[in-house]
Amino acid sequence: MRAYLSGGMENAPDLGRAWREELTEWLSVELDHSVFNPVEVQHRLMSQDELENFRNWRFDERNRFKSTVRKFIEGDLHALETEINYVICLWDNSVLKGGGTHGEVTTAYWLGIPVYLVIDIPFEDVSSWILGCSSQEFDSFDSLKLFLLEKYGG
Numbered sequence: 001m002r003a004y005l006s007g008g009m010e011n012a013p014d015l016g017r018a019w020r021e022e023l024t025e026w027l028s029v030e031l032d033h034s035v036f037n038p039v040e041v042q043h044r045l046m047s048q049d050e051l052e053n054f055r056n057w058r059f060d061e062r063n064r065f066k067s068t069v070r071k072f073i074e075g076d077l078h079a080l081e082t083e084i085n086y087v088i089c090l091w092d093n094s095v096l097k098g099g100g101t102h103g104e105v106t107t108a109y110w111l112g113i114p115v116y117l118v119i120d121i122p123f124e125d126v127s128s129w130i131l132g133c134s135s136q137e138f139d140s141f142d143s144l145k146l147f148l149l150e151k152y153g154g
Helices: 013-032 040-043 047-062 063-081 100-111 127-132 139-152
Strands: 002-007 034-035 086-091 114-120 136-138
Touching: 002 013, 002 040, 002 100, 013 034, 013 040, 013 086, 013 139, 034 063, 040 063, 047 063, 047 139, 086 100, 100 114, 100 127, 114 127, 114 139, 127 136, 136 139
Parallel strands: 002 034, 002 086, 086 114, 114 136
Antiparallel strands: none
């Protein structure tokens, strides 16, 4: 089984790396599941020049910026289409100014891939669209883990 770890990156502390690394370890040890971690994949897709400069290109060299961002979009959507069994999404303040997480959750729903939403903002601040795309909502990673153990733990 393979999980896609969706959540804020652009507006998240350290690109949302901490929760993804912790959950990757847990999924591997407890369920023998692998993950698609877009933080790791993003860095593998970019050249050294892109790593150092692409955020600045947003204003100065928009075509270069968009070309780099499209690498992420295409890689993420391809993974969802071809190798993902379920999505774990952290819905917090960092996703509200972004767009990728919204797109990933919507795409997963459209493809019939379960979306497990961990909500870390007031429930009333989660959009109806996102709730409609979610298979199940959780108020913490601990409650998600209990669910995953029951569903996939053998």
